[in-house]
Each structure stands twice: as structure tokens, then as C-alpha cells.
Amino acid sequence: MDVFNQRDLFSTDEVRKTEFDFPGADIFLFENFCxxxxxxxxxxxxxxxxxxxQDQLLIYDKEIDLSRLTAWHGDTDADESYAHTKSKVLPWTEGLLFIKKRIEQKVDVKFILCLLNYYRDGEDSVNWHRDYTGEKWKNTVIGSVTFGATRSFQLKHATRKDLKRVDIPLAHGSLLIMQGATQEN
Structure with missing residues (x-):
């Protein structure tokens, strides 16, 4: 093992699973997933x-650019809207199919859609939001793989103000799974 290519001095290539104790959420992180x-x-x-x-979001009858670039891939008959936009679902790429298969083996879930988010720099981010709402999306499982610079992923409870915000550092090659009532709460 070449110490200079490690993520940090104490890291290994061993996949480590961390579960988070956050009421109303079922989330866990696989570090070194890739x-x-x-x-x-x-x-x-x-x-x-x-x-x-560059997707736009309609706020008070005005379209504003989202602070990231996106692309939808997946089963081409799975045309769903996201964040009030309607984007064409592009076919899976070889790389995305590789990632999809790895995630599905780890969490025993079949994914039909993939939203790629490209955060160009430390200024790109998204405000507080739920990925999916409504009865149709209840208990949705979301798998998020991070490539590139480590970014802070933040969660806060939608209604319980007594709970502190959770900050999860998502490093190059990590997999974050959100499931159960996470999107609802």
C-alpha cells in the first residue's frame, strides 16, 4: 500500500460502515465504497x-439557476420530475451501470433512476430540501456516491427544532444511503 495515495495518514482501503443515530432517519455511510x-x-x-x-427552479414566478449542473440517467421509461423540473432521462452509461450494480449488491435495492449532480467548486450547493415528497415517494431509498473533493452533507429534521444538524463528510468513493422515513422527516 502506497501511503502517499491514501486518503489520509490513517485511512485504509477497507470499506467502513457508519450508522447515524438521527431520529426519523435511517442513514448510513460506506467509506471507501470504491x-x-x-x-x-x-x-x-x-x-x-x-x-x-443547468437546471432552473421556479421561485415566485421567476426562474433561477440551480447552483450545480445535473443529468438524469436510468431506465428510459422512468421519466420522473425532480425539483419542479422535467428532464429527459438518458440511458445508463457503462460507468453508471457499474456503480448501480455495486450499490444494488450492497443494499439489495433495485434503482431505476440516477441524478448526477456536478458541484463545480466550493460555491456550488443546494439549499435545504427533501429529494422526494408525497405518498408515492414514501420510504424511498436514495444511494449517493461521491467522487472528487470531500463535501459536507447536512441533514436537519423538518419539524423537530430540538435536534441538532448532522454534518456528514462525503469523501471520494463514499456511498451514503438514505432510506425509511428520512425523506419524510
Whole structure:
């Protein structure tokens, strides 16, 4: 093992699972879900082979640009709206199918859609939101794989103001799973 290619001095390539104790949420993190080599390869492939778009959000009858670039991929008959936009679902790419298969083996869930979010720099972010709401999306499972720079993923309870915000650092090659009532709460 080359110490200079490790994520930090104390890290290993061992996949580590962390569960979070946050009322109303069922979330866990797999650190090192993809090795550094896989993560570098997948990041480069996704960056070079994905057509990302600047989505807009309608707020008070005015369209504003979302602070990230996005692309929808998945089963092409699974055309769903997200954040009040309607984007065409593009077919799975080879790299996305690789990631999808790895996640499905780990969590025993079949995914039909993938939203790629490209955060260009430390200024790109998204305000507080729920990915899905409504009865149709109750208990939705979301798998989020991170490639590139470590970013802070934050959760706060929708109604319980007595609970502190949770900050989860998502590192290169990590997998975050949100399931159960997480989106509802």
C-alpha cells in the first residue's frame, strides 16, 4: 500500500460502515465504497462522458439557476420530475451501470433512476430540501456516491427544532444511503 495515495495518514482501503443515530432517519455511510483507483477512473469517465445541464427552479414566478449542473440517467421509461423540473432521462452509461450494480449488491435495492449532480467548486450547493415528497415517494431509498473533493452533507429534521444538524463528510468513493422515513422527516 502506497501511503502517499491514501486518503489520509490513517485511512485504509477497507470499506467502513457508519450508522447515524438521527431520529426519523435511517442513514448510513460506506467509506471507501470504491477504491481510490476506481473513484479516480469513474470520476474522470463521468466528467468526460456526461452531458450536464443547468437546471432552473421556479421561485415566485421567476426562474433561477440551480447552483450545480445535473443529468438524469436510468431506465428510459422512468421519466420522473425532480425539483419542479422535467428532464429527459438518458440511458445508463457503462460507468453508471457499474456503480448501480455495486450499490444494488450492497443494499439489495433495485434503482431505476440516477441524478448526477456536478458541484463545480466550493460555491456550488443546494439549499435545504427533501429529494422526494408525497405518498408515492414514501420510504424511498436514495444511494449517493461521491467522487472528487470531500463535501459536507447536512441533514436537519423538518419539524423537530430540538435536534441538532448532522454534518456528514462525503469523501471520494463514499456511498451514503438514505432510506425509511428520512425523506419524510
Amino acid at each position: 477504491s481510490n483507483e476506481e473513484s479516480d477512473r469513474l470520476y474522470t469517465s463521468l466528467l468526460n462522458n456526461t452531458n450536464r445541464e
